[in-house]
Amino acid sequence: MIQGSAGPVDLTPKPVSASRIVLAQIMQVADANIAGNVHGGTIMKLVDNAAGLAAAKHAGGLAVTAVMDEMSFLQPVYLGDLVTLKASVNEAFTTSMEVGVRVESESLTTGRVTHTSSAYLVFVAVDEHGQPRKVPPLLAETDEERQRQREAALRRQARLERKEAIERARSRERSS
Numbered sequence: 760m761i762q763g764s765a766g767p768v769d770l771t772p773k774p775v776s777a778s779r780i781v782l783a784q785i786m787q788v789a790d791a792n793i794a795g796n797v798h799g800g801t802i803m804k805l806v807d808n809a810a811g812l813a814a815a816k817h818a819g820g821l822a823v824t825a826v827m828d829e830m831s832f833l834q835p836v837y838l839g840d841l842v843t844l845k846a847s848v849n850e851a852f853t854t855s856m857e858v859g860v861r862v863e864s865e866s867l868t869t870g871r872v873t874h875t876s877s878a879y880l881v882f883v884a885v886d887e888h889g890q891p892r893k894v895p896p897l898l899a900e901t902d903e904e905r906q907r908q909r910e911a912a913l914r915r916q917a918r919l920e921r922k923e924a925i926e927r928a929r930s931r932e933r934s935s
């Protein structure tokens with residue numbers, strides 16, 4: 760997904776609160792199967808939308824989804840539920856950002872709120888030619904934000920190690 764518009768970018772550090780996003784949507788017939796369970800893909804699209812908006816706000820322009828590597832489905836979501844997505848940037852690196860999204864589902868009949876999914880996505884800010892461009896550093900102001908920042912760095916390390924291991928293996932296969 761692509762959000763925002765390219766243009767001159769301000770690299771002044773930004774607090775997490777400046778790009779936090781909350782999206783809410785009622786689940787309708789097209790979102791669910793005939794038993795009334797909402798499709799996982801519907802939730803994933805909403806997660807990508809919410810995360811993309813947070814990334815574009817932090818980057819101050821275009822940001823594309825580069826990786827969606829962790830998404831849990833903890834509880835089912837049903838037709839007629841109000842789904843709320845809370846997205847915030849966990850850490851900003853050079854051109855990429857990790858965004859965390861928490862999904863909650865509320866039954867409008869009982870008022871019960873359930874944590875149904877969590878996801879981590881990586882977005883890359885791009886210029887008008889689609890090339891990666893720098894993003895502002897992230898200011899984590901609370902203990903929780905600092906913890907998310909530390910954990911995002913660990914996940915990034917694991918992602919890059921996995922990517923490099925696959926590239927090395929492919930290069931060995933090509934040359935053998």
Ligand SMILES: CC(C)(COP(=O)(O)OP(=O)(O)OC[C@H]1O[C@@H](n2cnc3c(N)ncnc32)[C@H](O)[C@@H]1OP(=O)(O)O)[C@@H](O)C(=O)NCCC(=O)NCCS
Nearest residue numbers: 760823824825826852853854855881883891915918919922
């Ligand atoms: C995302 C994209 C711009 C990255 O381009 P690239 O040439 O691979 O760029 P780089 O190798 O310079 O990486 C850019 C950033 O992504 C990070 N990155 C790349 N692959 C990564 C991975 N598997 N895990 C974590 N970070 C990754 C790099 O570390 C770098 O971040 P940094 O500058 O903060 O260190 C490019 O792959 C692209 O355009 N993909 C399509 C995006 C898209 O269309 N998304 C919507 C799909 S429907």
